[in-house]
Amino acid sequence: MITPAYLQKGDTIAIVSTARKNTVDNLKPTINLLKSWGLEVVIGKTIGLEQNQLAGSDEERAADFQTQLDNPSIKAIWCVRGGYGTVRMVDLLDFTKFKASPKWVIGFSDVTVLHNHLNTMGFKSIHGVMPISIPRATKEAVESLRLALFGEKLSYEISSDPMNRLGTASGELVGGNLSILYSLFGSPSAIDCTDKILFIEDLDEYLYHVDRMMMNLKRNGCLESIKGIVVGAMSSMKDNDIPWGKNALEIIQEVTKQYNIPIIYNFPAGHIHDNRTLIMGNTVSIDVTASKSTVIFN
Structure with a gap:
């Protein structure tokens, strides 16, 4: 299996939604956490979008994820929350540039779609706490994510x-x-x-x-x-x-x-x-x- 490059201080991580809608208002604790780790943060266009339960249309969610996949300055993509909807947009994605320069995809629950899809292509990914859960997550859960992202012993x-x-x-x-x-x-x-x-x-x-x-x-x-x-x-x-x-x-x-x-x-x-x-x-x-x-x- 191919291991994406581990993060270093100064790297940028993107927060997007592949499923249920979310606003930027509840992301301050997560943004502060990432900055404390020495990381920069990009908020995807799907944060704040709304189409009934979903964070915009399938095409909008796929386009936002594709932007982060293709941007070489984005070193990891963190899905903001689960719910349902990732399976509706996964087949709209083009992983050509990702395969040439893989990056970490992070999340759990509905993000299992991406974990399994990436596995079939031969790439590792990270199953862990998501941005909206950071305020309620244990210190151990948060620290385990940092260890995984920075390539420390897990x-x-x-x-x-x-x-x-x-x-x-x-x-x-x-x-x-x-x-x-x-x-x-x-x-x-x-x-x-x-x-x-x-x-x-x-x-x-x-x-x-x-x-x-x-x-x-x-x-x-x-x-x-x-x-x-x-x-x-x-x-x-x-x-x-x-x-x-x-x-x-x-x-x-x-x-x-x-x-x-x-x-x-x-x-x-x-x-x-x-x-x-x-x-x-x-x-x-x-x-x-x-x-x-x-x-x-x-």
Whole structure:
């Protein structure tokens, strides 16, 4: 996988919207943070645009992202928020200049579209906190983003979860938001799961939907071909009047029980304040023991 150039003081990062609308009014904490890191900031034209839920039309969002892709002075593109809409504009993008001079694309949730699409082209990207979340993010989440952007050592050690499946594995980290991941299978942006470490997280889904998506990963061969799983936050899940009978983690546990692979549950990443940064496409080593779990980015 190709690693974009790590940032240096004086570099410029662009903030854009590929999905839900956002105004510039709530970005002051993020701009101050980036300046404290020695970075310059460009606010994309989609910030402030509005078309119902979206930050302007598909063409406007694609044009703003394309501008940042093609501008050699922009060293990273930070998606302001998720929601929905990235999949509507990804096929309008031309990655020719990006391939010649790759840069970091940052975000999570709906930005999983871009993580998966970039992975199919052979480029790493950054799954992490987004600009609108900076005021609520933990210091650890923010610092992990800085480490990733500036190319410093990134590794995690967390307490063991009773649901974990013990073992060790190494492979390329892929995945992201489970709902988005699920929706991309069968498209040009679908990832190849073979010999990978799969990361999944999700928000605000019905439990039977979680089961449906996990069954899809099982039936399409993804779970059979991976080396390990890192399960992030499964936040604010919903149930029907007649309960499904298992929570989200129990659903994942049931669907994956036949596979002899290490699994980390409740990893601090996803739709939570402590949304630690992950470098998608990077080789990681995971070690799951009875006392702790480690994730090391090689």
